[in-house]
Amino acid sequence: MKTYILKRLLTMIPVFVITSVIIFSIIHLTPGDPARVILGDRAVEEEVIALQERMGLNKPLPVQYGDWIKGIFQGNLGESLFIDKPMWEIIADHxxxxxxxxxxxxxxxxxxxxxxxxxxxxxxxxxxxxxxxxxxxxxxxxxxxxxxxxxxxxxxxxxxxxxxxxxxxxxxxxxxxxxxxxxxxxxxxxxxxxxxxxxxxxxxxxxxxxxxxxxxxxxxxxxxxxxxxxxxxxxxxxxxxxxxxxxxxxxxxxxxxxxxxxxxGIGQLVVTSIERRDYMVIQAVVLVIALINMLMMLALDILYAVIDPRIRLSSR
Structure with a gap:
């Protein structure tokens, strides 16, 4: 049984990587400059550039993705531009x-x-x-x-x-x-x-x-x-x-x-964040939901193996 669970955990790693790449790509390849959307049409160029630097938007996309993944493994899902709370607390509340x-x-x-x-x-x-x-x-x-x-x-x-x-x-x-x-x-x-x-x-x-x-x-x-x-x-x-x-x-x-x-709930948070172009909140929420779904599927696989031991034997 331990071997079966270990195999299922290992299969989650490439799923997590592919999911994170898709989430990051969809969010960041959406047309429009989020810094300009956040600050409005009347914002001066210096303010836009400063916000782009703060959000890391002036870096190449692979570097931005690497920084995001590095922060996730360090327990940092990012920082919201509109809600003055840690990201984990924002997600937990909703x-x-x-x-x-x-x-x-x-x-x-x-x-x-x-x-x-x-x-x-x-x-x-x-x-x-x-x-x-x-x-x-x-x-x-x-x-x-x-x-x-x-x-x-x-x-x-x-x-x-x-x-x-x-x-x-x-x-x-x-x-x-x-x-x-x-x-x-x-x-x-x-x-x-x-x-x-x-x-x-x-x-x-x-x-x-x-x-x-x-x-x-x-x-x-x-x-x-x-x-x-x-x-x-x-x-x-x-x-x-x-x-x-x-x-x-x-x-x-x-x-x-x-x-x-x-x-x-979390749906209201996602809709509000999309309207504001609060990228870090959108990425964090979608990734957390994806992780919850993967854990649910893992629990389902384990339950299969408990109910029908033939599944464990076939996996060997």
Missing amino acids: MKPTLSLTIYALLIAVGIGIPFGILAARYRGSFLDHGVTFISLCGISLPNFVVALLLMLLLAFRIHLFPVAGYKGIDEGIGLHIRYLTLPALALGFIHTALIMRMTRSSVLEVLNSDYVKMARAKGVGEASIMVKHALKNALLPIITVIGQTAVTLLAGAVVCEAIFNIP
């Missing part, structure tokens, strides 16, 4: 709402998607199965911003069950924190709930049609035991794959819901 929203949406997607997917497979062809299929198609078809507006109209404006928008931190009370996050989490997790439902249903159905399940039924094994010990256990790998992809997609897709519900 990452808390995003992680809370992402985890809540993931719990909703998994908590609803897997049970209803199993029930749809168990009662194939029933009214429940058709209902799950209909909800799945709606979830896949509707964008999350449409779902967000519908939820705001129904649950906030009409019923007044949840706040329309805004954010309350967990330090202000867990109940209030969850109440403000419920609508955006439902909107963000709806499409992924549909995907997990469909994948769970199809995976469990495939296992239920296998010979060993038919043999278990012939021996008189109870239906509940068949669903849990045989069907779900052997259908876990594709379901876990979808859940891992869902976690990554939720983290990246939270930007829209944060904008609609006015949540001061």
Whole structure:
């Protein structure tokens, strides 16, 4: 197992290098001088040159990239031109709402998607199965911003069950924190709930049609035991794959819901930094999100190996 994890860690090194090069290239090859954008059209040339020197924009691009990577390995992600805080503190402050929203949406997607997917497979062809299929198609078809507006109209404006928008931190009370996050989490997790439902249903159905399940039924094994010990256990790998992809997609897709519900998360920080051309913040945020995604994929690979030891053997 240690060898397997070590190999996965080593494969992350070239991924990190390629990701950092892409992030740096996209940011720095965008047309326009960020120093002139920051200072405005009326800035004198001396001020522009001074800001370019401060930001290191007067150096060749390979040198700028080398300085950035060197700073990262020294624990320095850069310095914001507009926020007077360390970069790690800036990212941490905005990452808390995003992680809370992402985890809540993931719990909703998994908590609803897997049970209803199993029930749809168990009662194939029933009214429940058709209902799950209909909800799945709606979830896949509707964008999350449409779902967000519908939820705001129904649950906030009409019923007044949840706040329309805004954010309350967990330090202000867990109940209030969850109440403000419920609508955006439902909107963000709806499409992924549909995907997990469909994948769970199809995976469990495939296992239920296998010979060993038919043999278990012939021996008189109870239906509940068949669903849990045989069907779900052997259908876990594709379901876990979808859940891992869902976690990554939720983290990246939270930007829209944060904008609609006015949540001061990482998406809001990125949008504001793009408008200001605050390059160091954009680079740092995108790199941190990429690292989180890589760690999620690493955890997913390890979970694969724990569930199915054959994966470890095949890697050798």
